[in-house]
């Protein structure tokens with residue numbers, strides 16, 4: 001069978017050795033998956049999910065009990081007072097944007113303490129000129145960079161003690177930066193420090209790619225709001241689109257009134273038949289996140305053995321599902337991404353090429369042979385074409401498919 005996928009005997013042999021080596025690590029992932037599964041199942045039973053919740057609304061979407069139940073379940077699973085889980089959120093970027101605009105008023109200051117936020121927020125904040133940015137609405141932006149992937153605690157403490165910051169944002173995952181992702185415990189320590197001197201700033205965590213990876217979520221260590229995409233971890237590969245915001249009840253109300261309209265808030269929002277998909281996606285999410293982690297760890301060890309530079313290493317503690325691999329070579333990087341596409345279930349015959357994507361300074365290549373367009377909880381790989389030529393690999397609905405995709409990509413660079 002491996003031959004059919006153009007995977008050579010030597011790579012097959014190496015993969016067996018690597019899997020042997022990963023046995024104990026995979027066992028720990030299974031354990032975390034079981035804990036997350038219990039958490040999810042408990043919430044489903046607590047809110048008595050039944051067939052009526054799979055129903056649909058159109059138009060204004062008043063009285064959608066499925067939608068209300070989904071939001072209660074997300075809140076319970078994420079340890080939040082309330083949650084907004086909506087298909088009207090186009091993406092994670094949109095949910096982050098709505099949340100920022102809901103919290104920040106003219107004259108307010110937004111402070112990032114994890115360095116420059118994700119690329120798609122450049123125009124939202126106004127780092128890149130845009131007439132609709134926060135900056136254009138007279139919202140100030142400040143940033144404290146990480147030092148060696150750690151919070152600059154002294155600088156943070158000093159800056160927030162002035163008490164003039166409206167919202168502090170923390171990005172858990174690395175985005176396209178070459179830094180480590182932030183552990184929930186470290187986010188907790190930073191929040192503890194902030195709260196020693198500042199009780200008013202709203203603390204938001206961009207939780208994209210982080211959900212269900214560790215034994216705690218950021219709300220459990222003091223964050224006020226978390227935001228994430230449903231075509232990443234919590235959608236379980238089944239949610240067709242959407243995003244969530246979870247946290248303090250009064251803040252969720254503000255976000256809802258910004259997403260819909262003041263006075264309407266959470267009461268409206270037609271679900272158009274996707275309630276069952278959202279619920280089933282959350283139900284699958286613990287296992288899908290576990291598969292993604294195993295795929296990432298397998299890729300990390302394989303590529304390390306072949307002489308490339310993966311981060312994290314296979315045995316390092318993880319905070320998200322993203323695996324970077326430094327190729328140090330443009331052609332190898334492109335070949336790897338193309339190989340991921342070749343190993344995908346959808347559009348496996350398409351060859352992705354680097355192109356000038358809007359919002360990025362360098363050309364970007366994106367491989368995603370996914371059932372849901374742009375889904376990156378499904379096996380996917382993207383990379384800006386710039387030295388040191390690093391691929392960002394993530395997802396894998398099952399470990400077996402993830403492994404096959406990674407092996408196909410490895411064979412393609414050899």
Ligand SMILES: *Cc1c(COP(=O)(O)O)cnc(C)c1O
Pocket residue numbers: 091092093094118120171172173174175206208209229
């Ligand atoms: C993916 C991602 C986003 C944006 O989510 P989209 O759904 O792609 O808009 C924001 N922040 C981080 C860290 C991400 O990984």
